[in-house]
Amino acid sequence: MVMDKRCAALLVVVCVAARAALAVSDGPLQNGNFECPPDPNQMNGSAVTGQYAIPNWKICGYVEYIQSGQQQGDIVLTVPEGAHAVRLGNEASIEQQMGVTMGMYYSLSFSAARTCGQSQKLRVSVNPGGQTSDLPTQTVYSSNGWDTYSWAFKAACNTVTFVIHNPGQEDDPACGPIVDSVAIKTLxxxxxxxxxxxxxxxxxxxxxxxxxxxxxxxxxxxxxxxxxxxxxxxxxxxxxxxxxxxxxxxxxxxxxxxxxxxxxxxxxxxxxxxxxxxxxxxxxxxxxxxxxxxxxxxxxxxxxxxxxxxxxxxxxxxxxxxxxxxxxxxxxxxxxxxxxxxxxxxxxxxxxxxxxxxxxxxxxxxxxxxxxxxxxx
Missing domain, CATH: 2.60.120.260 (Galactose-binding domain-like)
Known part of the structure; x- marks a missing residue:
């Protein structure tokens, strides 16, 4: 109950402040593990319907809020940390504004898993600065199906927006990678x-x-x-x-x-x-x-x-x-x-x-x- 009240208050702050940047320190991003849930009024089943429904994040496209143990056909979905994560459908993305120090170097890391067995990739970017890369996820390097990826950038100004985007075009538009445990480190x-x-x-x-x-x-x-x-x-x-x-x-x-x-x-x-x-x-x-x-x-x-x-x-x-x-x-x-x-x-x-x-x-x-x-x- 205390957690629900805290998350609800945080959601109000996020909606009022829109995309106001939060100063980051080494470790998880604000709600980087997605344990603070979306507003239930902005959900349709597991699909998130509001752009700012997930505290501290902006979403675009078909994004699902996944719970560990959730059933997808014959597959039981798991998450690497905690009980919740997000899944990105075709052309869907999540983003967060961050307060950083211009000219400094940063590494971002996050865990990802495929859910449908096809060849997938994730596109990460930071703006302004136009720094972007495609991270191949078709090869799995851990026995549990989850891998943690890293990516780095040089801050072009004191406020940047970090985006994780699924550029896939699959037959099932909801079929996409699960993302969790987003963290940052100053290099x-x-x-x-x-x-x-x-x-x-x-x-x-x-x-x-x-x-x-x-x-x-x-x-x-x-x-x-x-x-x-x-x-x-x-x-x-x-x-x-x-x-x-x-x-x-x-x-x-x-x-x-x-x-x-x-x-x-x-x-x-x-x-x-x-x-x-x-x-x-x-x-x-x-x-x-x-x-x-x-x-x-x-x-x-x-x-x-x-x-x-x-x-x-x-x-x-x-x-x-x-x-x-x-x-x-x-x-x-x-x-x-x-x-x-x-x-x-x-x-x-x-x-x-x-x-x-x-x-x-x-x-x-x-x-x-x-x-x-x-x-x-």
């Missing part, structure tokens, strides 16, 4: 140093991981100019991802977080580094087992300036890692450091869930520079 991109030319080589800076994200957070492929939710790193792929994992739910070689290569050769973890042609460099990194039931042995390959090394991870038990190293001579002023898993791996629980080796604690240092005579030549 502070690390800089390269003499002790490590790689930015964020320990992967400690990344998207929000809450206690509810027991399956990690997916970092999607991105173009060269996109803002990365994993500062310093690019994800090069057509439609696959890497998984950002934490030590609370996975085995991590060092520190709090690492990256699991869950998509085999279809995805590469890449960073471009300033180098001096003719100088020698040493790349070191940890390749490990995330302790998520992945079959071993697993392999990781590292590439830089024509050099390559392969590290095999043998894990007789949960966790464990092996150190790898690659020495190379730079041939250009910019050198790409690339990590990739050459094989495809699945959990040994029979679920068919993709997994892979983790990368952590990566460093790159210059070990020798060309002599003056060589520079003159």
């Amino acid at each position: 502070y991109p690390p800089q390269a140093t003499q002790n490590n030319l790689l930015k964020n080589g320990n992967f400690e800076e990344g998207p929000q991981i809450s206690q509810d994200y027991q399956w990690g957070v997916l970092v999607p492929p991105m173009d060269e100019d996109d803002v990365s939710p994993l500062p310093g790193w690019m994800i090069k792929s057509f439609s696959k991802v890497v998984k950002y994992v934490d030590s609370a739910h996975f085995a991590v070689p060092q520190g709090r977080c690492a990256v699991e290569l869950v998509s085999g050769v279809e995805t590469a973890l890449v960073q471009e580094v300033d180098t001096v042609p003719g100088s020698s460099y040493r790349l070191e990194f940890s390749a490990g087992d995330a302790a998520d039931g992945c079959d071993s042995p697993m392999e990781v390959q590292a590439f830089a300036a024509g050099g390559r090394t392969t590290v095999t991870v043998f894990s007789p038990g949960p966790g464990g890692y092996t150190r790898g190293a690659l020495e190379f001579t730079a041939t250009d002023s910019r050198t790409r450091v690339v990590f990739v898993s050459p094989g495809y791996y699945m959990r040994n629980d029979g679920s068919g869930t993709l997994c892979g080796p983790v990368i952590d604690d990566a460093s790159l240092v210059c070990v020798s520079k060309p002599t003056a005579r060589r520079l003159l030549l």
